[in-house]
Amino acid sequence: MTNTRPPRTPVVAHRDRATLHQLANRLPQAVIINAERGLDGIGTAEYLAKLTPSEVIRLQPLEAKTTITTEQVRTMIAMLRTHATVRRVIVINPADQMSEAAQNALLKSLEEPNANTHFLLVTENEQQLLATIRSRCQVLTLHRTSLVQDETLLDATSLTASERRQILFLAAGRPLLIRQLARTPKLLSEYQAIAADAKCILSTPGSYEALRTLPSYFTDRAKALQLIDILLTMVAFQMKTQPSPAHQPLLDRIITAETRLTHNGNVRLALLNIVV
Incomplete structure (x- = not known):
């Protein structure tokens, strides 16, 4: 689907902002977004995908399933053979849930990419991806946010002081988890x-x-x-x-x-x- 609305800017650590800005200005053909649980890896992918008018194709496990199958990857590859009037961005989340066969099916698209096509692979652990996949991708590793950033996320909430302290402790530095717990x-x-x-x-x-x-x-x-x-x-x-x-x-x-x-x-x- 081609996006028309401006994307939400993800909450990332100050140290990651420069790298994110560079990627947004010149998106590589393939990027692994390495984000531990609770960091805004998917928000970062959606931001990069939507900042420029794009047809965004999302690949994730089917309902009630835990893995992304070879058939899903092959269906996506077939879609890429059709004509596109804008750039295409494929967001795979969580990429580490692709089966080994699915990763191998994806590999050819990374080796011989279509023009104006980009892949964003969101994962909690890039080491769970095949080495041949990793070698063909640029890696963006997100880091935990500061306490000041975490507190700012909670400023507009109606949490009690106790709930606020608990969230800041349990989800320290992980803005996506902080938002989920607060809301x-x-x-x-x-x-x-x-x-x-x-x-x-x-x-x-x-x-x-x-x-x-x-x-x-x-x-x-x-x-x-x-x-x-x-x-x-x-x-x-x-x-x-x-x-x-x-x-x-x-x-x-x-x-x-x-x-x-x-x-x-x-x-x-x-x-x-x-x-x-």
Whole structure:
């Protein structure tokens, strides 16, 4: 679809603004937008895609699916063979959810691009893309925003002082997540409950109470990743404020669990490895 409205400017760290401006002025043929969970990777892609009149083609997992299939990529490639009167921008999000076969199908389009066609691949971890894909793309890695930027995002909200502090802690430096938590009371409530579980796990490791928090996460990978994200935030805070030799081994276990989950490992075993 060709855009006519000016795009929303994404909230990015001050250090990323110059690079974003350069890309907007001269968009490369293929860009990987590397943005950890909670950063505005998709907003950045939409901004780059829409700043100049373009036909924007979006590729994402189909409803109730977790991967972008080879068939979807081939359908997109077929669309690119048709005539276009404006530039075309293909936004693939999340690009790391393309199957290996789908990535290989995309590779030929990156190797032999059509004129005036650009690809924006949004991912939380560029290393999950094939090396042959990465080698043909410029990489924009987004960084976390400052506390001043985070506080500005919350200035126009009606949050309580307690809710504001919680959001600034749980979503520090991640503007997309800050906005989601500030605008969605249900989501904030869910994060508060997960944070309570994370606090229990860290305060009583290996205990029955800590183990009892885990079963509700075993069948929900996304929720398990939220738990790990909050655990990482809390451990990092403890390492700064109350350093202990026990923190590094715990941090290593949490990072290992996160790696396993992002690579479709067993959720139950990954979480138990943190606690036991």
